[in-house]
Amino acid sequence: MRSEVITKTSYYKWNIFRILGYIFVYGIFGILLFSYIRSYIQLLMLFVFFALPFASVLFLTRMHDHVKIEIFASDEKVRVGDDIGIGIIIKNTHILTALHCACVLKLSNNYYGYENEQVFSLPVIGKTTTKNPLLCKTTCLGEITITLSRYEISDLLGFVKYVNTSEDTRSILVLPVTDILDDDINAGLMEGMSDNEDETRKGNEYADTSNIREYVPGDRIKDIHWKLSAKRDILLVKERIHTSENQLIIWVDSSNSKKLCEQILTLTYNILLHSVSEGTLAKLMWMDYKDSSVSQYVIENVMDINKAFIALYGGKRGESINDIRSLLLNNNYNIKSLIRIGYKEGDVRAYLYEA
């Protein structure tokens, strides 16, 4: 979950039409009728309805500095179709209450280029912290960014709004559902693996060591440099640089319609999960049209998959590429074959692509 506060500005916004409407009704029902009938109860009403707007605005000015509003998200990452709890926490340390606080949420999914603004109207209760969850269900993949772009606290009569534009952002990663791969795909995967990769699966070295560093919890046991650790009397681990020729290369072709794209990403995710579970080193590659470059991500574990998908979601989809070979060569990649996941012959599938 990432959170940041970028700017903070605040100002008052007057609802001129409402004020004029109030003055009009006050004039008609109050002053005109009073000037005609001149009853004491009208006099009372005139005073009350004259003072009420001032009191209402005064209440707002007294309370708004005591209000703190931020958004929350119950999960950093969810599976598509899961319920997620995003919401707004309103903390009011003042005793006064406002019945209307419009929290403007900007929601976006960069991967598909979706954007929307949603207003969430809530009360600001005196001396209370309220957590207002907005229970949602995700139906497509991507990284959903929710930003509280501003909030507007209205006074009791709605004459003035206190607008605060401090931005608070939360991101939620929507990952594909996990599925058991069928035998065909499994076989395809086997085909796409190089000899070296087979070696890797057997436990042989598959990459060069780039750096030796101290062990930190979470490092894989197999990365521990036992010999050096014995000499130094502390646990040391090897950091590796993978050589692409020795890995399972997966090319994601997510240029199709949203529906197909969802299927492609789901298949990709599951293949990656499978490879991780098998202990196979994989590299995920795709064309990012954001900067018109080939993006790649080495997958060693599930966390890597998530990171890869964050990077993938952060990019931009584009046209389907037929000649991947030229593209790779142009980008100095010497890849003989890869698994291409995309739409082929009326279906979404993973297939061997001889580069």
Added chain:
Amino acid sequence: MKRKNKEESVDISILEGLEVSDNFYKKNENRLLTLFLKGILVYLITAGMFGCALTATKTGFNEIWFNIVVFVLSLVISLIYYNKKSENIGDIVYLIMLIFVGLYYAPYINTGFYTWMNDIIGAASVYFDLPEIGGYLAQLKDVQTSVTFAACYLGAVGVIIVNMSLIKKMHTLDILVDAIIIILLPAYLELEPGFIYASMLITGITFSIVWRSTGRYEKTDNNSIYIKKKKEITYTYDLKAHLMAFCQTGIVVSVILILIYVIFPVEDYRLIRTRSDSKEYTDDIFETFITSGISGFFNRYENNGGIKSGKLGGVNSIRLDYQTDLIVTYVPYDYSPVYLRTFVGGTYAPYENCWYLANNDHLNRNEYINIKAMYENGDQYTAKAKMNIRNISAEIGEFALYYAQKHKSIHNASEYEGYFYPRFEETAAYGENIELSEEEKAYWLQIPNDNRPSIMNFVNKLGIKEGMDPIEAAETIRIYYLNYIPYTLRPGATPRNRDFVNYFLDNNKKGYCVHFASAGVLALRQIGIPARYVEGYAFDYLNVLDSKAVEDADKEDYYEGYNALPESGVVEVELSDANAHAWIEMYTDEYGWIPIELTPPSSDIDRNDRSFFERFIDIFSNNQDVNSPNIGNTPQFDNTKLRVFFIVVIFICLAAVFAKISYMVIKDIIIYSKADINTKLVLKYHNYLRRNERRFDKLKECCNYRDQIEYLSHFSANASDKDEIIAIMEKAGFSDEIISKAEFEKAVKYMGKRLKKINGVQDEYS
């Protein structure tokens, strides 16, 4: 995805690929409590409306029962909206119950309602100053129970109307209109409702305005807290939020209402209230309608004072503009009124309700000649006076002086100056050459046959007879008027097809100068005394007292001869339409035609004699103005209660301040007693700083112990100890070491020394 809802079917996707879960909308509000809150709102408005109407008319009813019933019914009618099923069944059951109660207890409801209507009619007759209007006949003797029953029944109907406006959509404007309709009639009749009910109504309306303004008022069929609107997802109710908002609104409203009630109570307001011109106009229309029905509208014309047409009858009430019509410059000579004649009525036309203009040319000609001769002969009680009359905004006309040589029409913005010879009470009789011829006598004794029965009846009632001394007869009429026929500017129009004088004498028995003069003329003629009806402007010594002196005018230019007010000088008297008047002239053998005043003084109370601030001061004193014309007429506000209330409020405020200070002091003491020696010293040091911050402005700019102590040492007698004190303070404040008792006492002693301000030192350290 579309939300399956009977009320609305909306897309609830907030972003492509992110939809609001159904569970979100299934989160239900606590409908019972919400409806309870709305029920209270319904109660405040309904009980407020009907309570206002009933207390305004001073109709006696059992308020406890009324409030209990309306409160319970408000809750019931609100709570049946719990769901669709209960709403449908509840509405039908409630309606059946209303019909059943209405039929079964019809006598109670009728009696109560009639009683209330009779009170309104009574109030209307007082307001319009009309003879008693027939009321409804009550069926039962137990009026209070019946009124309570009727009030509850009205409340039962009222809660439906209010609930319909409030429960689903907060139609505040509807509520406002409903309230105005209910309280309009009593308010129009200047009947003020009880303060408590007025407060309830205002509070209820204020709540509904707040609720409406925030837009959180809609009732959903599925009790959902959240709903999707066009632009937003919004909550519908939040009990705690609404309760707190109600509390803060309620406090504001209560404070304002109590303040107004204390500072400017209704009794004070009654004293200064005047009627608006537009209301005067509609008063006329209502009054004409009440007295004459629709036909009254065809026998009506406008009148705003300044009578001079001889046309009577259609005037419902006199509305005065108090603008200056004439300015008269003269020297006052006695206390009797001065008349400026504009119209003399010779023949009265019954049913046409007007006086026909008499030949004005030679009226009082001989009286003028006689009195002038007496003056020129040097008679004792005679004088020669000059009067200047400027027409400011009066219509063109003659403003004839009595005993003047000639008259002239005076246009707007023009003036006339003429001489006249005042007649005093002491002036000797001048009976020569003033006898009336038989023809003239016959003319001035005309009485239309249509008026004779009423006039005869009136004369018999008065006991005046033919051959009676004219002065004595006129005095008898004047005294009768004074005792039995009140003066009012709003007597109501004469009904169509009724004669003005007959209606005045036989039916209406109230009126203004025109009524008194017209009837008086005919009564005098009936007993053989020549008399005529006169209109114009009149002013008396009170107007003179309000006038301004013309300092650069020479009194001798204006007046010569006897003056009953020898000290008086030249004055300018401003006459408005309030001085427009009708009086009579009566023929006497001794003086010829003389003006006679029959109109009794106004019985209207001058309500503007004391300012609001004078009355406000009275609230806080025991002095009751014994000269107040309102004593005995208007119930006096209980000043004792008000003072007690005010003292209680002040006492509560003082007690609150005292409690706050005590709390702070006790809190400090407790903190100090529980603290270790280091903290105790730091606390004492803070007190020391706080004490001196007020005296030494620059101290605030010093941020640490060293700067502060060094700065203050310049005002201290034992400045040499400062380094040691700084060390002690830093030890106490920042180190883990515990200071010794000796160090503590030394520092305390240092801080206990009073610092002295030295001129120039502060600037030096700025």
